[in-house]
Amino acid sequence: MNSALDNKGSATPAFAAPLRLGQHNMPSRDRFEAAMRDIFERRYYTNQGPLARAFEERLQSRLAARHVVCVTNVTIGLMMAGEALGMASPVLVPRVCTSALTHALNWCGLSTLSVEPDAASGQLDVNACAKRVGRVGGVGAIVGANLWGGACDAAALASLARAHDLPLMFDSSEGFGITVAGRRAGQGGALEVFSFDAADIVNAGGGACVATDDDELAARLRNIRSSYGAGRPVSVVKTSNGRMSEAQAALGLMSLDDFDANRERNRASFEAYRAGLSGLAGIRLVVPSGVDASNHQTVVCAFDEDAAGFSRDALIAVLASHDIEARGIASSWLRLPIGAHVDIAAVGRVCEAIGAALAAGATHEGVAA
Structure with missing residues (x-):
């Protein structure tokens, strides 16, 4: 299995400043x-x-x-x-x-x-x-x-x-x-x-x-x-x-x-992740289970290293090169940004970066052994 993705020659980072994990909800x-x-x-x-x-x-x-x-x-x-x-x-x-x-x-x-x-x-x-x-x-x-x-x-x-x-x-x-x-x-x-x-x-x-x-x-x-x-x-x-x-x-x-407005923003971002990650082999959005109302404050994905062709930690490194903070949870889960600083457009760019990394890994283009 490939242990890392080679970012040489990659496009300009998706974000000019780091896109951080966490809600970061503050009043005016x-x-x-x-x-x-x-x-x-x-x-x-x-x-x-x-x-x-x-x-x-x-x-x-x-x-x-x-x-x-x-x-x-x-x-x-x-x-x-x-x-x-x-x-x-x-x-x-x-x-x-x-x-x-x-x-x-x-x-x-x-x-x-x-x-x-x-x-x-x-x-x-x-x-x-x-x-x-x-x-x-x-x-x-x-x-x-x-x-x-x-x-x-x-x-x-x-x-x-x-x-x-x-x-x-x-x-x-x-x-x-x-x-x-x-x-x-x-x-x-x-x-x-x-x-x-x-x-x-x-x-x-x-x-x-x-x-x-x-x-x-x-x-x-x-x-x-x-x-x-x-x-x-x-x-x-x-x-x-x-x-x-x-x-x-x-x-x-x-x-x-501000709770209701912040939860609605989270829900919209979560649905944008659902649409953006749909159909990508190797990554599955974890939908909050067991509830009739979620706060959607955390976005977690299950990562299949065999299907992706490279490790979860390699994907974290690729996202970091785009100034996207991601974090591993246990052995196979991945946490992605959502919150006050993450709008729908930002979710789209995160999903594009993940899609590009998966495409490169799947075709062995830009992948270092």
């Missing part, structure tokens, strides 16, 4: 400056301020959750969730998941066992989970992940967890706004964690939240979030400095205002 300068002025005039910058409380209330309504606890970043949120649930090792996790998840569980003193994903969707394979839970020694907890604007089978995971009396939580870092039968994707678990990073459809300056319908878990989360908690005090073993700042909450509130 005027809106941002007005929000920051209000914060400085109040002189209240953190510690469950008025904007953080308003953001939590908006999220509770949007997620149909009894409690939403906002935190400074998703790693802290996952750490707090694992600690609040009192999980035991080993924890069953998807092989394809965010690095923040494994870091957070390690912070909780937990070991992990990874489960292979479904080959078509990339989502957690519940049948593989069931086989692993049934082995001698079993597992201590289960974490599901809702990836790439799609969802794993939360109902089946919840049934499996109940049958074996195991704690269940969901990493929905990439899943804000996705719904399954009109409900949030991880509602069957005890806790669900959402990320509000610049790469996500809702941008709260790197913030995150934990959603739960359990009063006791919510109290634990609020007391783990800082050394003096918020609301009803309960006894916890560990605390953290996970408080969301007022600046983060201000960004989050504005991003919620």
Whole structure:
């Protein structure tokens, strides 16, 4: 198999400046400056301020959750969730998941066992989970992940967890706004964690939240979030400095205002990718599965090196030569740009660059062994 594509003699790069991964949704300068002025005039910058409380209330309504606890970043949120649930090792996790998840569980003193994903969707394979839970020694907890604007089978995971009396939580870092039968994707678990990073459809300056319908878990989360908690005090073993700042909450509130428009832009870009990549041998667009509404915040393709005639990493290098950022996921998936800086014309140029690379590889023109 050819290991790389030779870019010598290639055309001018498709983009004059790098086309980056991630959503990068930001309010206008005027809106941002007005929000920051209000914060400085109040002189209240953190510690469950008025904007953080308003953001939590908006999220509770949007997620149909009894409690939403906002935190400074998703790693802290996952750490707090694992600690609040009192999980035991080993924890069953998807092989394809965010690095923040494994870091957070390690912070909780937990070991992990990874489960292979479904080959078509990339989502957690519940049948593989069931086989692993049934082995001698079993597992201590289960974490599901809702990836790439799609969802794993939360109902089946919840049934499996109940049958074996195991704690269940969901990493929905990439899943804000996705719904399954009109409900949030991880509602069957005890806790669900959402990320509000610049790469996500809702941008709260790197913030995150934990959603739960359990009063006791919510109290634990609020007391783990800082050394003096918020609301009803309960006894916890560990605390953290996970408080969301007022600046983060201000960004989050504005991003919620813009959510529907940003999701529609993502959907249009996704459909442009679907049309542009259709019929190309060696690459398949992964359509978000298991949901009735996706946020389309991530574009992922399955790459077949045998059909293409060269490696996925070689394609990543070719795209980089065109100032197109792409990233490999696990062994055979490829992530492509979508978000605020990616319009329909840009999607077309990305697809053209991929098509040209595949054509060169298939005919062995411009390919280095």
